[in-house]
């Protein structure tokens with residue numbers, strides 16, 4: 041009986057403490073506009089149920105953010121359980137957060153659902169000093185001139201994709217372009233970064249892509265439904281997501297052990313991203329094998345899914361915008377003709393192709409938002425933002441903000457052509473368009489992605505006419521990154 045009374049007292053104490061903390065949290069942010077959460081449920085859960093309902097209806101969180109942006113303006117805050125999230129849709133705020141203040145990160149994606157996924161890899165390392173050393177070393181592998189040395193590899197993987205699509209097109213059946221591109225980007229990052237031959241393009245049953253996608257799904261679930269563990273209906277799904285993460289880790293450990301053994305036996309290793317990681321691993325006392333695996337997974341995930349999604353959205357938009365497709369084809373035919381290997385000069389001349397890739401990332405940024413923590417109180421657009429606020433940097437919403445982009449719902453690549461009159465109607469700069477983030481923690485792989493994206497887009501348009509399946513859905517799903525929910529279903533006809 042005594043134990044029961046003490047337990048009840050402890051529970052009441054803990055609950056009162058939790059309630060008081062929520063009271064203080066809400067008071068700290070009450071000067072900021074945002075969706076109100078009234079009543080007892082609102083007090084304890086904030087927007088939690090609204091978000092879960094929105095996502096269960098197969099909508100993306102970004103569209104809810106956009107609704108709130110329209111209703112509350114460029115700075116607003118909302119509560120989810122015991123956390124307040126601040127969203128800033130303004131170029132000066134983006135500059136302050138990412139450049140002037142270089143706000144710290146939160147390490148999202150490190151251990152979703154309690155499983156080690158990105159762990160303490162380059163993307164999720166929150167200790168600035170440790171991150172700086174690793175980043176400095178890795179930067180060497182991502183300079184444009186170094187990446188250009190891998191152009192042959194990009195070309196040859198692109199040619200394998202063409203061959204496979206050519207074979208598939210003979211059946212006159214609908215093809216999931218998204219799946220094919222997804223396999224190809226996996227093979228590219230594996231070969232270029234790690235000298236690994238995954239050959240998932242010719243082995244569509246390979247599960248690697250699936251493990252990556254499910255790892256990212258786990259990150260989203262963790263973020264948007266932190267109470268999912270309490271729902272018995274989700275248990276099976278959660279377990280299978282956790283198993284996928286474990287499988288990806290297992291694959292990564294095995295691949296690394298093989299590479300380290302090769303290095304030991306031959307005392308030689310190709311100069312690539314993996315060799316830089318191993319250098320970090322050997323020179324940093326604090327760097328252990330688990331962190332090497334974290335980095336391996338980070339580059340695998342960062343280098344594959346994002347670029348595949350960006351390319352897939354290009355095809356979805358091109359399929360709906362025949363005028364743009366016609367112009368793109370004209371440029372590619374003019375620059376490449378029937379040439380099979382794309383070189384650095386060709387890439388530089390494919391200006392409209394770049395504009396198409398950019399416009400696609402404006403409307404459908406593969407990484408639609410990312411987050412930072414405010415290290416101290418700051419003022420943004422006249423609002424005091426408390427210390428330790430969780431900031432969301434809203435790439436997706438900024439790309440649809442009419443203050444910066446004219447006719448934002450339309451797909452108009454001309455806005456990215458500096459000499460085109462329509463570009464003057466837009467305000468495009470590093471703070472309004474930042475699909476790769478900016479500042480010290482920007483995307484290390486952006487040159488990689490731009491080369492790969494442009495080269496594959498050009499090769500596919502050079503070789504095929506395509507039509508979208510009339511049943512194609514244009515809905516989008518967010519598994520950390522944005523992707524077309526239905527893939528990209530096309531009918532392909534070889535052009536020569």
Ligand code: HEM
Nearest residue numbers: 162163342343346347350407410476477483484485488489
């Ligand atoms: C279209 C393709 C891509 C997009 C849109 C993209 C976007 C981003 C964004 C927004 C960030 C910053 C995230 C944050 O601050 O939380 C980031 C970081 C990162 N990306 Fe990418 N990325 C792409 C391709 C790649 C590729 C191809 C690689 C590797 C080959 C890569 C590797 C990384 C890594 C390692 C980081 C962490 C950098 C650091 O914190 O130092 N990404 N990416």
